[in-house]
Amino acid sequence: MNSSPIEKARKLVRSFPDLANKLETLEAEGTYYNGKASVYFDDDEKVTPTLLAECLSYYIDIDEQELxxxxxxxxxxxxxxxxxxxxxxxxxxxxxxxxxxxxxxxxxxxxxxxxxxxxxxxxxxxxxxxxxxxxxxxxxxxxxxxxxxxxxxxxxxxxxxxxxxxxTSLLSFSPRFIFYVAGDAYDYRAVTAALPADLVKALENILSAKISDWNPSLRIFGRPLFWQGEDEEGFGDGDDEDFDDEDEG
Known part of the structure; x- marks a missing residue:
């Protein structure tokens, strides 16, 4: 069975020569999105090619033209x-x-x-x-x-x-991909700037899409939009605690 373009792109990221050295400048802080949930970095964790590949997401950008x-x-x-x-x-x-x-x-x-x-x-x-x-x-x-x-x-x-x-607005669509790591909810310029130009070009050819360094709110696919914390790994797994608001004594 042939792998999908997204899997081909992730495979290229994992195996791209000398990519690990290029990623050393990235700060491994906060969370990254691995395609399923937002995950907090461990204290000694780094952005590796394997982790970067997990963070690759493809989406369809939606542009609005007010008419x-x-x-x-x-x-x-x-x-x-x-x-x-x-x-x-x-x-x-x-x-x-x-x-x-x-x-x-x-x-x-x-x-x-x-x-x-x-x-x-x-x-x-x-x-x-x-x-x-x-x-x-x-x-x-x-x-x-x-x-x-x-x-x-x-x-x-x-x-x-x-x-x-x-x-009302007319909508149009275009393909994009992004790496959800080393950024906040929207700004991913740091990771995009760290990528070798020939890797970006190869990924754009595989996915027939342009790389994005900004996560738009209006799109199809990509990182789901949640209230703060709802997409974090393990969210909702624990039992809710009941708090007694009545004064003690």
Whole structure:
């Protein structure tokens, strides 16, 4: 069985000549992301080629271009504004429209074949961090912009309706890869600067993607976005302690 481009890239990182010496300048502090969880460095741990390979992640960057609603073609990927829904799908009750993603627009960057070949993903937000996701795989020529439901049917419309309804962006996609080590939640310039140019070029050829030194908030794949600490290794494994708030004595 042929290995995936990501595995080929990680194999190259592990075996690249003299890479260990190049990585000695990196500070092994805080956490790194190994593809499953954020892990704290041990006191004497270093950034090695093996660890660096674990921290290699591929993602699809999402770029926003703010446009008037009428300027966004029917069926294109977009954020906020009005959804382009087929007759077979209903607007989820008590939700705002967040985004629609036309899979055909980014499928060519899905190098591990996670998504189907086509279809539309709709994301609706109830403004309380709960989302409803719908999938439609029918013909796109039946899609129509659907106006917002009455304000009184939405949660706290005085705070959210204008934000979700009256601003909209066209979305576009591009492939990227990044090393989640020797940085904070967003800034990974240190590790990128330490990499040999010929290694970066080889990785870009394998992954058909450009390297990134900044972790964007809007993307597909890559390091999941969590509240502080929720993605750390072992989070939630221990039993919660019960605390008695009553005064003793």
């Amino acid at each position: 008037p609603e009428e300027k966004i073609p029917l069926g294109r990927s977009k954020m906020k504004g009005l959804p382009h829904l087929p007759p077979s799908l209903e607007w989820p009750k008590k939700h705002y429209f967040y985004a629609q993603l036309n899979i055909a627009e980014f499928k060519k960057y899905d190098i591990e074949n996670v998504f189907p070949d086509s279809g539309m993903i709709y994301i609706f937000d109830n403004a309380s961090d709960d989302f409803t996701v719908l999938y439609y795989d029918g013909p796109m020529d039946v899609l129509r912009p659907v106006p917002y439901p009455p304000a009184k049917s939405l949660p706290e419309p005085e705070y959210f309706l204008e934000e979700y309804r009256d601003s």
